[in-house]
Amino acid sequence: MKNIKVLGPGCRNCEMTAKVIAHAAEEAGVEIELQKVTDITEIMGYGVMSTPGVVVDGQVVHSGGVPGPDLVRQWVGDPD
Template identity: 70%
Template sequence: MKTFKVLGGGCRNCEVTAKIIAQAAAEAGVDIQLEKITDMAEILGHGVMSTPAVVIDDTVVHSGGVPSSDAVRAWVKDADQ
């Protein structure tokens, strides 16, 4: 099971990002672990300077805005393999 982390201060874009990921995983029937990280030290520890950001298994795959639905579906599909 892949771990998806949404990094950010809890803003609207961070919430939307988490919902898009959860919805894509549900639609694909893929079990993921989804965490919302708001601790600034942990966010900076990933080298992220712009949020929201998405981390999959400790690899930053996106930062600086809400990711596209197509990108999220691709991440979830890769998580199923």
């Protein structure tokens, strides 16, 4: 199971990012653990200065803006 974190203050773009990720995982039939991180100290600990940021299995893969569906599908991966 992949651990995915959405980093941000809970803004509209952060919420949309979380929804896009959850939807992509559901479509792919992949189980993920999705967390929303709003603590600024923890966010800065990842080196993210522009939110929303996305961390997959401990690695920052995106920051600044809502990611596109194709990119999210790559993070979620295929269960095969």
